[in-house]
Amino acid sequence: MNKVDLSVNIGGLKLKNPVLLASGTVGYGNEIAEFTDLNKLGGIVTKSLSLKPRKGNPPQRIVETPSGMLNAIGLANVGVETFIKEKIPFLKKIDTTLICNIAASSVEEYVECVHILNDEETIKAFEINVSCPNVKEGGLEFGNDLNAVGRITEKVRNVTKKPIIIKLSPNVSRISDFARVVKENGGNAVSAINTLVGTSFDIYTRKPRIKNVTGGLSGPAIKPVALAKVLEIKRNIDIPIIGIGGIMNWKDAVEMMIVGASAFQIGTVNFINPNAGVEILNGLNSFCMENSIKNISDITGSYQI
Amino acid sequence: MNKVDLSVNIGGLKLKNPVLLASGTVGYGNEIAEFTDLNKLGGIVTKSLSLKPRKGNPPQRIVETPSGMLNAIGLANVGVETFIKEKIPFLKKIDTTLICNIAASSVEEYVECVHILNDEETIKAFEINVSCPNVKEGGLEFGNDLNAVGRITEKVRNVTKKPIIIKLSPNVSRISDFARVVKENGGNAVSAINTLVGTSFDIYTRKPRIKNVTGGLSGPAIKPVALAKVLEIKRNIDIPIIGIGGIMNWKDAVEMMIVGASAFQIGTVNFINPNAGVEILNGLNSFCMENSIKNISDITGSYQI
Amino acid sequence: MYIEKAFVESVERLDEETYLMKVFSPAIACIAKPGQFCNIKVSENDFPLLRRPFSICNVEGDYAFFLFDIHGEGTKILSLKKNGDTVELLGPLGKGFIYDDDYETAVIVAGGLGTAPFPFLIKNISDEKNIICLVGGRSKKQIITYGLKNIAIATDNGSEGFKGTVIDLLKEEVKNISKKKFRIFACGPNAMLKELQKYSIENNFDCQISVECAMACGFGICQGCPVDSANGESYLLVCKDGPVFNANEVKL
Amino acid sequence: MYIEKAFVESVERLDEETYLMKVFSPAIACIAKPGQFCNIKVSENDFPLLRRPFSICNVEGDYAFFLFDIHGEGTKILSLKKNGDTVELLGPLGKGFIYDDDYETAVIVAGGLGTAPFPFLIKNISDEKNIICLVGGRSKKQIITYGLKNIAIATDNGSEGFKGTVIDLLKEEVKNISKKKFRIFACGPNAMLKELQKYSIENNFDCQISVECAMACGFGICQGCPVDSANGESYLLVCKDGPVFNANEVKL
Numbered sequence A, B: 001m002n003k004v005d006l007s008v009n010i011g012g013l014k015l016k017n018p019v020l021l022a023s024g025t026v027g028y029g030n031e032i033a034e035f036t037d038l039n040k041l042g043g044i045v046t047k048s049l050s051l052k053p054r055k056g057n058p059p060q061r062i063v064e065t066p067s068g069m070l071n072a073i074g075l076a077n078v079g080v081e082t083f084i085k086e087k088i089p090f091l092k093k094i095d096t097t098l099i100c101n102i103a104a105s106s107v108e109e110y111v112e113c114v115h116i117l118n119d120e121e122t123i124k125a126f127e128i129n130v131s132c133p134n135v136k137e138g139g140l141e142f143g144n145d146l147n148a149v150g151r152i153t154e155k156v157r158n159v160t161k162k163p164i165i166i167k168l169s170p171n172v173s174r175i176s177d178f179a180r181v182v183k184e185n186g187g188n189a190v191s192a193i194n195t196l197v198g199t200s201f202d203i204y205t206r207k208p209r210i211k212n213v214t215g216g217l218s219g220p221a222i223k224p225v226a227l228a229k230v231l232e233i234k235r236n237i238d239i240p241i242i243g244i245g246g247i248m249n250w251k252d253a254v255e256m257m258i259v260g261a262s263a264f265q266i267g268t269v270n271f272i273n274p275n276a277g278v279e280i281l282n283g284l285n286s287f288c289m290e291n292s293i294k295n296i297s298d299i300t301g302s303y304q305i
Numbered sequence C, D: 001m002y003i004e005k006a007f008v009e010s011v012e013r014l015d016e017e018t019y020l021m022k023v024f025s026p027a028i029a030c031i032a033k034p035g036q037f038c039n040i041k042v043s044e045n046d047f048p049l050l051r052r053p054f055s056i057c058n059v060e061g062d063y064a065f066f067l068f069d070i071h072g073e074g075t076k077i078l079s080l081k082k083n084g085d086t087v088e089l090l091g092p093l094g095k096g097f098i099y100d101d102d103y104e105t106a107v108i109v110a111g112g113l114g115t116a117p118f119p120f121l122i123k124n125i126s127d128e129k130n131i132i133c134l135v136g137g138r139s140k141k142q143i144i145t146y147g148l149k150n151i152a153i154a155t156d157n158g159s160e161g162f163k164g165t166v167i168d169l170l171k172e173e174v175k176n177i178s179k180k181k182f183r184i185f186a187c188g189p190n191a192m193l194k195e196l197q198k199y200s201i202e203n204n205f206d207c208q209i210s211v212e213c214a215m216a217c218g219f220g221i222c223q224g225c226p227v228d229s230a231n232g233e234s235y236l237l238v239c240k241d242g243p244v245f246n247a248n249e250v251k252l
């Protein structure tokens, strides 16, 4: 067979392949570049940025759980100004698509962040994090409130022509309702899922293992939930989906695309195997060759139910 | 130290200890009795019963996932009549508390089931399953609808004086809202959590691994979510909680009690170790001895946040 | 039924893909019957989560044998067991073959790893009966004849023995034995069992099949392993009502 | 930094609770510095999920050594490794000790498994400097002296050596060496490091501490391992900015 066309198009955002590194699991790209060739990947999603720098939550921030981990990093980030000055120069040099993830405590802050970053040519799309479970003032409430998600999408739409991806919370009854609101308000795509709310306690001290008390659950443990949420969106709403949650290898990635993802992000696996993205890409390529799939996008939503 | 008082009281329901076997994971008790001494346990919760017998879902019904499993049994059960005639006689002989779990497709069916079973002295309490994710007509919708949960609680309350436990769905944004409604409508306790909605696909056939497409995720993978849900209820609503989700050993059980559970149920672990209940009980007893805990109920909600 | 922590005596590699595990499990070995299985906890920690079901391949004194190939993580872990390691058996489970009553020839039909339950069965079938074993596989590589006797082989690609499915071979063989009273005992992939079932129901043969499916508990409490009853009105449980069924009892 | 699949040469049990693993990892061995660590994938499957961080205990030619005790599932799996098995090392990670500049005596303070990074450090400290090792533990059982020299021991219960904490012992020892220019290198439980930090800041000692905390990635991408900077205004990352810090750099 000839070469496989690995490129995908997500609501106007073109990627050379569907492999994205998830927000918060690659920093701003420099450290992981020691272990992997970022140029090969479809794209990188930055750690969530807020208007001002954030120190993040006090330790302990992470804990391992069965086939998963909890984190409450608290959106530690350098803020948009420093990001532009100090991080963009490195990211510019990488031949991969840069998606900027934004987290904020108010609709106005979202708008302002996007407004400031919009002029940066290197940034090809915005992923709006309405679903971080670890920040008290904002995140969680937005992510579980249909009106808020609609409003944020609409207001952000007004300040940028670049593709807008809304990153949805899984901690809701019907995630497809949120995807509908995103679509109705001009969002180009959704990404799903962010982490599930979880906790863990030390039975001797009776204290939470994570200082923030609750954290976000990620990793293989949540894969079945992520797949079900992506499938629910796919079956109900016509909007491109970026699938996230528990992907460890190319087989998981294929599964995620089958249930409806046009592209996917890998998170936790980067901590264990920082070269996972490239390995998954190679695995996808072989899978397509062996199964005579010419365009990888043909896998998207190809479930047989 | 002297003997530990292992007994607990859940909204009027007295158990000799907090170890319960979860609905759907022990059948009606006879098979598991080959491997464990049911007389030692705090109680057994029956497989969900409906008014008429149910054949259940077609195969494949189960699949393993990382640290968990998905099931879509579809509430296969013998129906209340046969239960009374054929299953009660065996259950009568066991010196443990029998809790009858009811699932139904309408408020009326819940009421009728409870009404019929109410006269059976062997049954000490009802657990109302408003949250089975695998039955299309009823379950899921009820579990995610505050009004429906309120109505079911109220109507069932009218036909029985026995303790009513409402088994809550975790597939909601704020589970404590549901606990509040249960309390307001006369429920005695809540149990949390039922399974999370999940799925799994075969990448070669592109078919769902479970015929029902989605199933309920259980096992250690969901423990962090279950703990967070129980903690959320405990911190917001004053109602006894039966904690369920991912408990594999006595340490997990202690953790579940620390975050707020007065008693707990074990499910998936019974499939792997049918004697787990007794082993957990022994572990709990030793833990209390070593830590000079006189009443096991002192652990409930003893978190240090 | 017991939960028995069993010491591994050996794991022998029979050929490129097939392993034979011998474990010391006196309690289970003592009461096991041909066609029954054990649900095996392959590790001491919680990975993999569920037990794995395996047919009891043979019993010698206090030892039980299991025949397997590497399928996923569970069987991989098993294949690496060394003398002195342990596994935890839950069993013996299910209903085995009925083989002691009135017939003259036992016709064993095994596809791939479907060979697994038959060494034990063969050993227990009375010497007065004839036994013939028909073994099938895609190619020579998939043919497993461990513990069988009087063997005829079928391969889809003809790389060994008869060219065709093992059911095609059976149809040939039946011509030679049809005057004698025979009983078919079969185990293998579902597709093979389905074909066999059709054939034997049409011809009103006496036929027992051992069925595989996903399982959690293995002893009847999870309801995870249903198979349609022949009339389609209810489900039987493979772990409790099977894994061996009469061919006309279930709808595959 | 490399990801290196490394063959296990041996896992030796040093005493009841302590193990020493020797692995063939030429790439990492070649560039490792004392005080650095590796994040180790202990199994070939996804259990346990995360890597486990371990100090590089020593380097000999192409071999790296790791000293550990059985804590949970990860270290249990490590303890069962046999010659020929593999582990996957990611490293060398973090900033090591600064030991090559101007001081006369290296005072090594190790609590329990805090001994781990010091055999490698001791080997690299110039022969012209003095080295004394103070080792502490709750009782005799917790004293690990592997690869140390010139050792004084402290136990909380007095079952061996000085009765008291290793910091109490340090206070005694300092009387003998205080005229010489010395540098303290310490590793051990947080409580011990805290006490040491207080003492050394009060006395303006030259002191480097190796800090432990929960980690996911080990190289700076997860932000999971923060430690308060001394002024409390920002966080440093233990994996990247540490694990070795100047005692006055961080707030434990």
Ligand SMILES: Cc1cc2nc3c(=O)[nH]c(=O)nc-3n(C[C@H](O)[C@H](O)[C@H](O)COP(=O)(O)OP(=O)(O)OC[C@H]3O[C@@H](n4cnc5c(N)ncnc54)[C@H](O)[C@@H]3O)c2cc1C
Residues within 6 Å of the ligand: B063, B064, C037, C048, C050, C051, C052, C053, C054, C055, C056, C066, C067, C068, C069, C070, C071, C072, C073, C074, C075, C076, C113, C116, C117, C211, C212, C213, C214, C215, C243
């Ligand atoms: C009654 C019975 C008897 C069996 N006897 C044998 C035997 O003697 N020799 C042998 O090699 N195999 C036998 N099998 C199949 C064997 O159970 C699977 O090969 C094994 O569970 C695979 O586990 P894994 O972790 O290697 O594979 P994985 O694919 O990683 O397993 C994932 C999950 O799928 C289940 N699963 C995978 N394949 C099968 C299958 N074919 N049937 C049922 N469940 C499956 C596993 O139990 C597990 O829950 C039998 C199955 C049943 C039901």
Ligand SMILES: Cc1cc2nc3c(=O)[nH]c(=O)nc-3n(C[C@H](O)[C@H](O)[C@H](O)COP(=O)(O)OP(=O)(O)OC[C@H]3O[C@@H](n4cnc5c(N)ncnc54)[C@H](O)[C@@H]3O)c2cc1C
Residues within 6 Å of the ligand: A063, A064, D037, D048, D050, D051, D052, D053, D054, D055, D056, D066, D067, D068, D069, D070, D071, D072, D073, D074, D075, D076, D113, D116, D117, D211, D212, D213, D214, D215, D243
């Ligand atoms: C920089 C650094 C160097 C270390 N060097 C050594 C060493 O040389 N020898 C040694 O024996 N131990 C060392 N440790 C501690 C070692 O990482 C833990 O003992 C080990 O991770 C326990 O894993 P487990 O699976 O056996 O335990 P579990 O308790 O099952 O582990 C569960 C989770 O908690 C984490 N964890 C548990 N204990 C610790 C701990 N004390 N510190 C950090 N994370 C922990 C694990 O990494 C894992 O994510 C070091 C830790 C760090 C951060």
Ligand SMILES: Cc1cc2nc3c(=O)[nH]c(=O)nc-3n(C[C@H](O)[C@H](O)[C@H](O)COP(=O)(O)O)c2cc1C
Residues within 6 Å of the ligand: A022, A023, A024, A025, A047, A048, A071, A073, A075, A101, A129, A132, A167, A193, A194, A195, A217, A218, A219, A220, A222, A244, A245, A246, A247, A265, A266, A267, A268, A269, D222, D223, D224
């Ligand atoms: C340590 C950590 C930090 C994260 N930080 C962010 C973040 O800043 N913004 C965000 O949108 N998602 C964040 N996430 C969520 C991931 O992007 C991803 O949605 C989630 O981890 C599920 O994918 P996984 O199972 O592949 O890890 C973080 C996840 C982890 C584990």
Ligand SMILES: Cc1cc2nc3c(=O)[nH]c(=O)nc-3n(C[C@H](O)[C@H](O)[C@H](O)COP(=O)(O)O)c2cc1C
Residues within 6 Å of the ligand: B022, B023, B024, B025, B047, B048, B071, B073, B075, B101, B129, B132, B167, B193, B194, B195, B217, B218, B219, B220, B222, B244, B245, B246, B247, B265, B266, B267, B268, B269, C222, C223, C224
């Ligand atoms: C195979 C299976 C069948 C179940 N059937 C029921 C049921 O009939 N009614 C019910 O309320 N819960 C049912 N449950 C949910 C369990 O009672 C329990 O809430 C869930 O499994 C989480 O606990 P665990 O992680 O300990 O398994 C079932 C779970 C499993 C795994």
Ligand code: FES
Residues within 6 Å of the ligand: C214, C215, C216, C217, C218, C219, C220, C221, C222, C223, C224, C225, C237, C238, C239, C240
């Ligand atoms: S495997 Fe559980 S009932 Fe058959």
Ligand code: FES
Residues within 6 Å of the ligand: D214, D215, D216, D217, D218, D219, D220, D221, D222, D223, D224, D225, D237, D238, D239, D240
């Ligand atoms: S362990 Fe990931 S940043 Fe330090």
